[in-house]
Structures are given as structure tokens and as C-alpha cells.
Amino acid sequence: xxxxxxxxxxxxxxxxxxxxxxxxxxxxxxxxxxxxxxxxxxxxxxxxxxxxxxxxxxxxxxxxxxxxxxxxxxxxxxxxxxxxxxxxxxxxxxxxxxxxxxxxxxxxxxxxxxxxxxxxxxxxxxxxxxxxxxxxxxxxxxxxxxxxxxxxxxxxxxxxxxxxxxxxxxxxxxxxxxxxxxxxxxxxxxxxxxxxxxxxxxxxxxxxxxxxxxxxxxxxxxxxxxxxxxxxxxxxxxxxxxxxxxxxxxxxxxxxxxxxxxxxxxxxxxxxxxxxxxxxxxxxxxxxx
Amino acid sequence: xxxxxxxxxxxxxxxxxxxxxxxxxxxxxxxxxxxxxxxxxxxxxxxxxxxxxxxxxxxxxxxxxxxxxxxxxxxxxxxxxxxxxxxxxxxxxxxxxxxxxxxxxxxxxxxxxxxxxxxxxxxxxxxxxxxxxxxxxxxxxxxxxxxxxxxxxxxxxxxxxxxxxxxxxxxxxxxxxxxxxxxxxxxxxxxxxxxxxxxxxxxxxxxxxxxxxxxxxxxxxxxxxxxxxxxxxxxxxxxx
Numbered sequence: 001x002x003x004x005x006x007x008x009x010x011x012x013x014x015x016x017x018x019x020x021x022x023x024x025x026x027x028x029x030x031x032x033x034x035x036x037x038x039x040x041x042x043x044x045x046x047x048x049x050x051x052x053x054x055x056x057x058x059x060x061x062x063x064x065x066x067x068x069x070x071x072x073x074x075x076x077x078x079x080x081x082x083x084x085x086x087x088x089x090x091x092x093x094x095x096x097x098x099x100x101x102x103x104x105x106x107x108x109x110x111x112x113x114x115x116x117x118x119x120x121x122x123x124x125x126x127x128x129x130x131x132x133x134x135x136x137x138x139x140x141x142x143x144x145x146x147x148x149x150x151x152x153x154x155x156x157x158x159x160x161x162x163x164x165x166x167x168x169x170x171x172x173x174x175x176x177x178x179x180x181x182x183x184x185x186x187x188x189x190x191x192x193x194x195x196x197x198x199x200x201x202x203x204x205x206x207x208x209x210x211x212x213x214x215x216x217x218x219x220x221x222x223x224x225x226x227x228x229x230x231x232x233x234x235x236x237x238x239x240x241x242x243x244x245x246x247x248x249x250x251x252x253x254x255x256x257x258x259x260x261x262x263x264x265x266x267x268x269x270x271x272x273x274x275x276x277x278x279x280x281x282x283x284x285x286x287x288x289x
Numbered sequence: 290x291x292x293x294x295x296x297x298x299x300x301x302x303x304x305x306x307x308x309x310x311x312x313x314x315x316x317x318x319x320x321x322x323x324x325x326x327x328x329x330x331x332x333x334x335x336x337x338x339x340x341x342x343x344x345x346x347x348x349x350x351x352x353x354x355x356x357x358x359x360x361x362x363x364x365x366x367x368x369x370x371x372x373x374x375x376x377x378x379x380x381x382x383x384x385x386x387x388x389x390x391x392x393x394x395x396x397x398x399x400x401x402x403x404x405x406x407x408x409x410x411x412x413x414x415x416x417x418x419x420x421x422x423x424x425x426x427x428x429x430x431x432x433x434x435x436x437x438x439x440x441x442x443x444x445x446x447x448x449x450x451x452x453x454x455x456x457x458x459x460x461x462x463x464x465x466x467x468x469x470x471x472x473x474x475x476x477x478x479x480x481x482x483x484x485x486x487x488x489x490x491x492x493x494x495x496x497x498x499x500x501x502x503x504x505x506x507x508x509x510x511x512x513x514x515x516x517x518x519x520x521x522x523x524x525x526x527x528x529x
Contacts, residue, residue: 184340186359232420233377
């Protein structure tokens with residue numbers, strides 16, 4: 001036991017570990033807020049598609065050697081979010097087919113670009129393409145890659161996401177619960193859909209460095225699904241999913257330090273465990289009635 | 290009593306298939322309009338067009354004069370809401386007050402009181418904290434009506450409001466809508482299969498089929514040929 005403590009104590013001496021904890025908790029907070037909306041509006045696929053787009057954008061950023069990846073990734077992802085939402089509403093092109101097309105296309109192009117760049121030695125590719133791609137998809141294997149600038153970007157973005165969510169909380173509920181009623185009674189639901197999509201894009205981009213683009217959807221959706229098993233009002237579900245998400249991120253980070261496992265997948269594993277626990281709780285509650 | 294809503298040469302349909310056409314009518318403030326017609330004649334589609342949820346194929350639907358888009362309540366036909374949505378009754382009824390908020394992010398006390406009054410009026414007060422998805426069909430219908438009432442300041446559109454209600458609840462629902470119209474002066478537009486209720490409560494009738502078959506006051510409708518024919522077929526029993 002004291003072994004574990006001293007190991008943790010040593011780890012938290014390092015600023016990078018503290019950065020990782022801050023960033024991890026902030027990402028967990030932001031990503032859990034919109035989970036319910038994403039699940040109930042059948043937007044989960046958009047979240048997944050966007051993370052692939054973000055991967056493609058990341059590849060382009062790496063190849064061109066721009067110092068700050070965010071400059072490319074953020075606008076590209078936001079624009080894709082808007083476009084995906086448009087096609088989702090368009091009956092002529094099937095929304096899910098469009099998402100599949102864009103996301104797989106972005107993955108393929110991104111991987112190809114990184115390979116070509118590595119062979120020609122351009123950009124900031126390290127020559128070890130497999131490691132590069134792996135860390136972009138599944139998050140950094142170690143959490144030691146965060147710089148203070150990343151932490152600040154993350155803090156600012158989290159403040160923006162949380163305040164947007166709080167300010168528009170009631171409107172997000174109205175639009176999520178019954179969009180046609182909201183629209184019929186004079187609420188500009190298209191605008192709020194757009195807002196939701198943009199916020200999701202922002203969350204995906206800030207979470208990407210940490211947990212990797214393939215695992216972000218899990219971070220967004222699992223806490224919400226777990227909370228929905230047990231809680232019954234919108235507000236309690238959201239509060240519960242925030243708590244679940246924070247706990248899972250915290251324990252995931254600690255475990256990954258101790259067991260030297262990759263951060264992203266450790267956090268997601270914690271989320272999966274909680275999901276099953278909540279499934280059992282809900283089954284027990286139902287039987288108790 | 291000015292006009293609130295105008296339909297000019299409206300035709301409705303899906304992707305080029307016309308369901309109904311040549312709709313010309315005006316709804317004035319204080320009216321109680323009942324839209325009747327056979328199944329598939331486009332009644333629900335018309336309601337959606339009036340609300341601006343669906344564009345008409347041709348012609349124009351106009352809200353005019355004193356009613357703003359955020360002063361309208363709407364009771365959708367069935368619960369198109371997803372089945373496993375986690376939301377309490379209170380949260381749903383309150384969301385009907387959303388269109389009063391404008392840019393203000395949160396509900397004020399007045400709106401909370403209004404939501405509470407509506408819940409009391411519809412006798413769903415004991416359910417306040419219950420989860421919507423666990424309620425019976427009739428209870429869900431009341432919750433949605435309470436929400437619609439919160440949103441309705443000048444006009445309310447109801448699409449088959451009594452579906453899934455037992456006879457007692459059906460009567461109460463009609464009485465409630467009637468008092469809303471007579472006492473609170475809210476303009477009512479209702480789609481109904483129930484001809485008895487239509488001729489009992491409405492002030493105006495719109496009968497649609499492939500085209501507009503009749504529009505006018507209830508009294509004129511009951512003496513018209515089409516009206517008498519339709520009442521003899523549809524009336525007498527609750528025809529679903």
C-alpha cells in the first residue's frame with residue numbers, strides 16, 4: 001500500500017502529471033454534459049464521424065508542420081459538424097451514409113498522408129508512423145506529452161463549453177425532448193442544433209490529444225447511458241453523468257500511472273465498468289418494485 | 290376580432306404527391322375551428338403547415354396581426370417523443386414556458402407558477418416528479434397538454450387531443466379546451482374525428498378531402514349537404 005502511495009507521490013511531483021489530471025478532469029466534465037443530448041437526438045453517429053474528421057485534420061496538421069495543430073483541427077471539425085448536421089436533415093442523402101463516407105474517407109486520407117510524409121521526411125513526422133497513428137487514434141501511451149499551452153487551451157475551452165451549456169440548458173432540453181414542439185412554439189431549434197453540433201466539435205478536438213480520436217465517443221456516451229439506467233429526470237441524469245465521468249477519469253488516470261497503461265483506454269474501461277454496475281443497479285431496482 | 294391566421298390556395302403533400310389542395314380559410318381571434326375529414330385527408334399535415342413545421346407545396350400560410358410565433362401552443366398527435374427519454378413531468382411542462390423566455394436563460398417564478406397551475410388544472414400535480422416514460426398513455430397526453438397550455442397565449446393547435454383517453458377524461462378534455470376558448474379567449478384549432486364534439490363545441494368547421502370541401506360556421510355546416518352527410522356517417526359514435 002505504501003508502495004502505491006509513494007509511487008503516486010513521486011508521480012504528482014512532476015508538473016506533467018498534474019497537467020494530465022487537470023486536463024483529464026476538464027475533458028471528462030465537458031464530454032459528459034452533452035452525452036444525453038447526443039444519445040437522445042441520435043447524434044451519436046455525428047460524434048463518431050467528427051472524431052474521424054479530427055484525425056484527418058490532425059494528419060494534415062502534422063504533415064504541413066504547423067506549430068499549433070488546433071489552428072487546423074478546430075475549424076475543420078466545426079465546419080464538418082455543421083455540414084453533417086445539414087446532410088442529416090436532408091432527406092435526399094441519407095444522413096448515416098454521409099457520415100460513414102466522410103468519417104472513413106477522413107481516416108483513410110489521414111493515414112495515407114502521414115505515411116507519405118514519413119517516407120519523404122517532411123513535416124513533423126517522427127519516422128515511426130505506426131506510433132504516430134496509434135497515439136492519434138487511441139491517445140498518448142504516456143501522459144507526458146502535454147505542454148502548459150495545451151493545458152491553457154483546455155481550460156479556456158472547458159469554461160466556454162460549460163458556460164454555453166449552463167446558459168442554454170433549458171433550451172437544449174426543449175430541443176432534445178421534442179424538437180417539433182420547440183419549433184412550433186417559436187424556438188429557433190435549427191440554431192440550437194447547430195450550437196449543439198459546434199459544442200460537440202469543440203469537445204472532440206480538446207479531448208482528442210488526451211484520449212485519442214477513436215475513444216472520444218465513448219467518453220461522451222458511456223456516462224450518459226449509465227446515468228439513464230437509474231435516474232429519471234433530465235437534470236439528475238446530467239448531474240449523475242458528470243459525476244460518473246469525473247470519477248472514471250480520475251480513477252483511470254491514477255490506474256494508468258500505477259499500472260503504466262494507456263490513459264484513454266484505461267478511462268474508457270472504467271466507464272464501461274460503471275455502465276455494467278449501473279445496469280445491475282437498475283435491474284435490482286426494477287425487481288425491488 | 291382580427292384575423293390571426295390566413296391560408297391562401299394552400300396545397301399539401303409529400304414530395305410532389307398532392308394530398309389536398311385549394312385550401313382557403315381565415316381564422317380570427319377567438320374562433321374555435323375544428324378540422325374534420327377522413328383518414329389520410331391531410332389534417333395533421335395541415336396542422337404542421339400552420340405551425341410552420343412543413344412547407345406547403347403551393348400557396349401560403351400566414352400568421353398575421355397580433356399573434357406571434359412564440360404565443361402558440363401545440364399538442365402533437367401521438368407522443369412522437371422518444372420512448373426512453375429521461376425527463377420528469379415538471380421539466381416537460383416547464384419547457385412549454387420556453388417561448389416566453391426570449392433570451393433569458395432560466396425560467397422565472399411567474400413561469401414556474403404557471404406550469405404548476407397548469408399541472409393542477411389537469412390533475413397531474415401528484416405526478417410532478419415522476420418520469421414521463423413511466424406514465425400511462427392518458428397521463429402522458431395530459432402532460433403534453435399542460436405543456437401546450439403553458440405555451441399558448443393567443444392560440445392553441447391540437448391534433449386529436451382525446452386519442453387514448455377514456456370517456457370521462459375525454460369529456461373533461463373537451464370542457465377544458467372549451468373553457469380555454471370561452472374564458473381565456475384563446476383561439477383553438479383542433480383536428481378531430483369526433484363529429485359530436487366538433488359540432489358541439491366548435492364555432493367554425495373546416496372539412497377537407499382531396500380539396501377543401503367546406504369552410505364556414507358550424508351552423509352553416511350543419512345545414513349544408515356535405516355536413517349532414519358526414520355527420521350521419523361519422524357522428525353518433527366515436528369514430529377512430
